Amino acid sequence: MFDMKKMSCFLVCISFLAGMLPAQEREVKLKIIQTSDVHGNYYPYDFIHEREASGSLARVYALVRKQREVYKDNLILLDNGDILQGQPTAYYYNYIDTVAPHVTAGMMNFMGYDAGNMGNHDVETGRAVFDRWAGDCRFPILGANIIDTATGQPHFKPYEVFERDGVRIAVMGMITPAIPVWLSENLWKGLRFEDMEETARKWMKIIREKERPDLVVGMFHAGQAAQWMAGLYRENASVEVARNVPGFDVVLMGHDHARECRKIANIAGDSVLVMDPASNAVVVSDVEVTLKLRDGKVVDKQIDGTLSDTGNYGISEEFVSHFAPQYRTIQNFVSKKIGHFTETVSTRPAYFGPSAFVDLIHSLQLEISGADISFAAPLSYDTEIKEGDVFVNDMFNLYKYENMLYTMNLSGREIRNALEMSYGLWTNRMTSPEDHLLLFREHRREGAEDRAAFKNFSFNFDSAAGIIYTVDVTKPEGEKVSIAGMADGTPFDMDKIYKVALNSYRGNGGGELLTKGAGISQDELKKRIISSTDKDLRYYLMQYIERKKKIEPRALNQWKFIPEEWVAPASRRDYDSLFGKIKK
Template sequence: MRKITLYLLLIIPFFISCQEARKDELTLKVLATTDVHGALFPYDLVNDEVSKSSLAQAYTYISKERSKNDQSVLLLDNGDILQGDPVVYYSNFEKPNQKHICAEVMNFMAYDAGTVGNHDIEPGHEVYDRLVNEFAFPWMAANAVKDSDGTPYFTPYTIIEKEGVRIAVIGFITAAIPKWLPEKIWSGIHFEEIEATAKKWMAIVKEKEKPDMIIGLFHSGMGEVDGNESGVVENETFKVAKDVPGFDMIVCGHDHQEAIKWVENTDNKQVLIINPKSKAQFLADVTVSFKLNADKKTYSKKLEPQLIDVKALPVSKEFEERFKTYFQEVKDYVSRPVGRFTKCIKTSDAMFGDSPFVDLIQNIQLDLTGADVSFTAPLSFNTKIDSGMLYVRDLFKLYRFENLLYTMNLTGQEIKDFLEYSYDKWFHQMKKKTDPMLFIKSSEKGNQLSTMFFNYDSAQGIDYELDLRKEKGNRIHISKMSNGEAFDLNKTYKVALNSYRGNGGGGHLTEGAGLSQKELIERMTNSTTKDLRFYLMKWIEEQKVVNPTCDNNWTVSPEAWWKQAKEREYKLLYGNN
């Protein structure tokens, strides 16, 4: 009895002190980045010029806020940092035995938690498994689940304590990854829809952790705005915020939007959704004011969000000094000569018809695979590679993404249906020559394409015509193979295309050619082991001198309509450049 009494005497003051530690009022600051895509340093290594935004600038603001009260600041990242810039490509693939630059930078910046994005999965197991161990903070994705035992592959959530307040942060990744990436990249994992997983982990977190605040880190786009559903499986944030009560705020991303929105959930409570766009252009800043309720146990909260324009911030000298050696190493890497181009090529031409830029990629894909037909799209809206010496940095202009190169078997009919689908989302049906040709929208930001140009797939290896006057699904006429042989709708052809398209990305093979996800796997006969950019680089190095040409294997009719529309719409999109 004396021992029990002594034990109680020891622990009662502890509980009293904990209860007393809960302040009547306090303020915390939640800062967050999303879709940084390698924008670590204030320099554009691809175009060899100073860039507008970077984590080096965001760190200036983060440091200033911490200087006020370090214990009151949470710093979070919402995924997609491992692709999109030579800085991270170099660390992913050229220096795999060194600590990853993202771990070095983000640990230095003292992130509290992060979520895995789809472009963090794309570099492959070796890269993201390595980062899990190198990050000094939990890297989360509750809905990325092990096939073996049904437990999360990454950390599902974390608890962060600040000023006596317990904050739960739950991370999620878009469930659409299998549509875009080959299975070997995510082997052993399956991706469950966010809503079901959020309900599961919300219940666990509430019961086990008793948090004062719950933050969602959703690497998933809004998906639904003002009740209009749009791609729920890929972009679930709005629906989950509404239908899964418990979140006080959600940092979303993936769709590269700049947004602050409030959603009323099914408990009639307001949930904040904030999205700081991409490439470290903005920093999400949410001031959270806590006020202790009458029960002296729970807090009421007031959230005041803003987006900090990182472009307006100076570079942190501490950050710059810390990483200058690594930066110079990557700068030297991208400055290495690869080969020589005899003429300038640009993607603006590729928006309107066959072009030297796209034909170069098509011909390399055909050469590498020995395929009969190649599909590809212009992967940049307005990129130019000048004539003369080509450097490693130019390969990031020529091919933006780390896709693999696939070879698949498709019938002639499936090739035609693939193209019908592509051109229906690229060119309007025109009733007269003054009708719009491309899908262009106007806004305060100017004229922009309203459909996604990276889905504007054309073909090489066949000769064909697009008739602008014809109705949907009946606009493509394939006359022959480009080598002079007859084209047969019933024959099976070997087709080269990138892994994004080969896994169903964009819908060309699924909605267009009518193949199931199972059939996509069955039709694939070969895949490269390294990204397509690597093989493009090696091909150009072997050629030494490349003469980019356009063979005009596909044309648009009526030609007079096409020429007039191209002239006026080029000016709409690109001015007089």
């Protein structure tokens, strides 16, 4: 007969012994690798400058393959945007071969990316391009704050959840919302870009309640020096989000091309690792996560980050071999001769006065638009096109971005005020001949080569053509620029409305020269646009040079810095500081 008393005693003993057993503990190690701002640097070769590239996806893949030997499927590979613009490889598959699968998607699929994120230069390719690329990717492209205006829902997935070794990892993607300040609406028609912090707070609640992740990663295409753009958009708010929205363990940044790896405390007192690998795949964000689990629940996290140099891992021959046919296609594309330059042109003189480099762009803009006045800046910090035959790859030196050409109505006063802000960003206020002419920053951030020693970005250093003027560097901003008249000898009128040719970045409010400088509201800018080209300025430069066949570059000499007796020695010193000994 079954003895209930004995059975009860047995169960009590078993329960007691179970309570004495140690909890089941185990350790899970994860590796997260982030690329950002690759800017078309896929091959270990720079097609623009015709030299080996220090970074590239081919190098990243060598690093990833090595790390996967250790971490296997516990390695998560992420890209944080601005991958679709920069090198001719991206340009070719964006706009010329639009039938083949997008090479960028093919490469990222080959490398085993787990998720991507949208960057502003990806949006700049236009919806036809970035939607095609995203559709070709066999992994999700994220963008929690990129909203479809028709549905009110995110155009891309707001986040993705990965499960690795019983651990749930949520990755939320966002982009800087300042897109409308830089890019024409026809490139992102039907979309809007919402505030990062508000978006993060909304989706963090959903992720926590619905997904119950063990680790939360923010992947934000925005830098860390937060500022308001046009009074409407909070730009570079990544660190603010990390600090003000509890729940993130890691925030991966991009956009500002400056290396960063540090921990901050959020408002809940928790530590958040923030990282930025700068640009061009020279380094990657390398995050090592160790999680201790007890009975299936995470009880401890150790998160460490380092910026790993891709140059230490060599080049993946497997990658290069697989994409060799596309390499040959791009080599043939960039090698096409389009004309001849009688002299070498460089951006270097452009910081010290009129230059043949920038004035060639001015001349083209005036010719295409029929405008009265042109605004243009050196878009690359330090580049040149040598005397002799000119090829397609040189055009990526001459004009770095895929900007359209706008013609806008601006008053004489607005023109002057925009120039005042430009030269305020550009020049120091000299108090003696020994002072700097240029406005330098105190400390240079590693990885921020495109800013070099300048306090501000040189792509906002607009000069003008079509008017004769001086810039007095002894005066404060607002009093530097004196316009003597139009280049054709007619008077310049502060109250007259002029047609001004400028690129779409500037015309949409980029650099704030027209908004903050000229005092035109962001909404008003659209009403000032008379016309826009349907193709980018680089395309028209190529057409212009092919038509002319021989270009004799020359400075228009329509403006100058004064007083010249101070400017001349300061220019020599500042040139040497930036570039070394002046070329003869």
